[in-house]
Amino acid sequence: MPELPEVETVANGVNARVCGRKIASVWLGRHKEPFKTPRAEMADALPGMRIERVYREGKHIVFDLARDKSVKSQWVVHLGMTGRLLVSAPEVPMPEHTHAVLGLTGGNELRFADARRFGRLALVNGAGFHGPGHEPLTISPEDFVALFRGRKTSIKAALLNQKLLHGVGNIYADESLFRAGIRPTAVAGLLSRARLLGLRTALGEILRKAIELGGSSVSDYVDADGVAGFFQLEHKVYMRTGEQCLVCGRPIRRIVIAGRGTHYCAHCQR
DNA sequence: ATATGGCCCTGGTTGC
DNA sequence: TGCAACCAGGGCCATA
Numbered sequence: 213m214p215e216l217p218e219v220e221t222v223a224n225g226v227n228a229r230v231c232g233r234k235i236a237s238v239w240l241g242r243h244k245e246p247f248k249t250p251r252a253e254m255a256d257a258l259p260g261m262r263i264e265r266v267y268r269e270g271k272h273i274v275f276d277l278a279r280d281k282s283v284k285s286q287w288v289v290h291l292g293m294t295g296r297l298l299v300s301a302p303e304v305p306m307p308e309h310t311h312a313v314l315g316l317t318g319g320n321e322l323r324f325a326d327a328r329r330f331g332r333l334a335l336v337n338g339a340g341f342h343g344p345g346h347e348p349l350t351i352s353p354e355d356f357v358a359l360f361r362g363r364k365t366s367i368k369a370a371l372l373n374q375k376l377l378h379g380v381g382n383i384y385a386d387e388s389l390f391r392a393g394i395r396p397t398a399v400a401g402l403l404s405r406a407r408l409l410g411l412r413t414a415l416g417e418i419l420r421k422a423i424e425l426g427g428s429s430v431s432d433y434v435d436a437d438g439v440a441g442f443f444q445l446e447h448k449v450y451m452r453t454g455e456q457c458l459v460c461g462r463p464i465r466r467i468v469i470a471g472r473g474t475h476y477c478a479h480c481q482r
Numbered sequence: 483a484t485a486t487g488g489c490c491c492t493g494g495t496t497g498c
Numbered sequence: 499t500g501c502a503a504c505c506a507g508g509g510c511c512a513t514a
Binding site: 245292293294309326327328329330363364365369373470471 | 490493
């Protein structure tokens with residue numbers, strides 16, 4: 213599932229391929245789930261817009277669009293679980309479950325495909341799109357500690373709460389808690405300042421490493437080139453239920469928190 | 483305000 | 499062997 217590192221990889225890859233292109237044509241599929249903005253409105257607004265920049269904001273991919281100096285919009289893509297953004301020549305066969313195709317000047321097509329239809333496309337007027345939470349890579353130590361103050365929920369659930377931190381999903385929540393030696397069930401508001409600072413450091417290190425390696429992949433993520441990432445070899449607890457902890461050798465346990473599979477080592481994480 | 487659980491979706495895996 | 503049930507989970511919504 214694409215989280216911050218995968219989304220960043222896709223955004224950068226797409227940016228390199230479509231920056232400066234103009235949207236010449238728009239095709240939108242018949243399924244309604246992917247469209248937060250009505251299809252008619254999106255199909256009407258996009259043609260003629262120039263793509264000025266593509267970047268990541270939390271788990272969102274933001275396309276800065278401009279028609280002229282005064283008309284600016286943003287096309288915001290969320291990949292959900294299985295969403296893919298591909299830049300392809302028109303003769304490349306259309307993937308299954310394609311929901312949107314933007315024809316670009318220069319001949320290529322920007323395609324959005326999503327089997328499970330958890331992904332979302334939206335059109336935002338102006339240029340001020342911001343995700344709901346703090347960026348995990350740039351949040352200050354003090355702000356990070358303050359996020360969890362007074363919270364009675366588990367630290368794992370808090371990490372997944374996008375209103376607090378924007379971009380952390382199930383993989384990096386589990387991996388950062390393992391790296392920080394914190395039990396996922398720990399009550400967020402009761403963790404010491406020192407342990408929370410350790411978690412911030414662990415999370416930052418893991419996210420940066422994953423970005424370096426081009427994003428994780430379990431099965432659904434494909435970057436803008438159509439090549440799967442390989443960071444899954446590095447996962448220390450995620451989806452390793454019953455296997456040996458790479459540090460102490462004891463079996464990795466699996467529980468469910470906030471409806472998500474949660475993997476941890478009971479010996480290394482207290 | 484905060485927290486929790488159900489729901490949407492399809493494809494890969496499991497089990498009979 | 500074939501098919502059905504189950505599981506994966508991000509975000510949204512209703513509910514407590």
